[in-house]
Amino acid sequence: GESVGLHLPTLSVQEGDNSIINCAYSNSASDYFIWYKQESGKGPQFIIDIRSNMDKRQGQRVTVLLNKTVKHLSLQIAATQPGDSAVYFCAEKLGNAGNMLTFGGGTRLMVKP
Amino acid sequence: GAVVSQHPSRVICKSGTSVKIECRSLDFQATTMFWYRQFPKQSLMLMATSNEGSKATYEQGVEKDKFLINHASLTLSTLTVTSAHPEDSSFYICSASRGIDEQFFGPGTRLTVL
Numbered sequence: 001g002e003s004v005g006l007h008l009p010t011l012s013v014q015e016g017d018n019s020i021i022n023c024a025y026s027n028s029a030s031d032y033f034i035w036y037k038q039e040s041g042k043g044p045q046f047i048i049d050i051r052s053n054m055d056k057r058q059g060q061r062v063t064v065l066l067n068k069t070v071k072h073l074s075l076q077i078a079a080t081q082p083g084d085s086a087v088y089f090c091a092e093k094l095g096n097a098g099n100m101l102t103f104g105g106g107t108r109l110m111v112k113p
Numbered sequence: 114g115a116v117v118s119q120h121p122s123r124v125i126c127k128s129g130t131s132v133k134i135e136c137r138s139l140d141f142q143a144t145t146m147f148w149y150r151q152f153p154k155q156s157l158m159l160m161a162t163s164n165e166g167s168k169a170t171y172e173q174g175v176e177k178d179k180f181l182i183n184h185a186s187l188t189l190s191t192l193t194v195t196s197a198h199p200e201d202s203s204f205y206i207c208s209a210s211r212g213i214d215e216q217f218f219g220p221g222t223r224l225t226v227l
Contacts (some may be wrong), residue, residue: 102159
């Protein structure tokens with residue numbers, strides 16, 4: 001989900017359905033990518049990461065897919081639960097930028113019971 | 114492990130005053146700490162990167178004399194917003210790194226300048 005200005009894109013899903021959140025990253029030299037979850041009034045929480053030498057990585061209920069050809073990253077959440085409602089950000093790290101991260105615009109996920 | 118705290122969690126101050134925000138890594142030594150600012154419904158914007166014992170590196174457009182960063186130890190970094198104005202009202206978030214890729218984020222500090 002790309003976001004410009006003051007409006008976060010919103011994804012609304014039914015509880016139990018799968019969610020897919022997308023992110024277009026900016027730099028083809030980025031070698032490390034992270035998905036964060038941010039609940040209202042809180043700091044970002046690490047969900048899952050992936051390095052550029054991989055195209056898929058799975059965690060518990062979450063999967064990250066990386067397509068370097070089109071500079072696209074996605075987060076798939078299986079069996080979405082109300083507790084998954086939050087804003088999700090992707091972040092990228094350049095290979096020569098130390099630990100500095102660049103965050104994407106964010107997508108708000110709303111889970112309907 | 115890898116817990117980062119911030120203090121205070123929220124602060125309200127008058128225009129023209131200075132506010133100090135602390136960021137602590139509670140159970141690890143952080144070689145690098147980062148400060149971000151987040152406006153409502155927007156993403157995190159990096160303000161500066163600080164390494165213990167050296168001067169912070171500020172991002173373009175961030176005034177170093179207004180946002181003073183001190184990283185005096187491997188577990189503490191402070192951000193002081195000097196002469197705060199209403200436009201400085203924001204959510205300030207720090208993160209800490211152990212020197213590998215991942216950053217561990219604090220819970221954020223909500224600053225409101227009246």
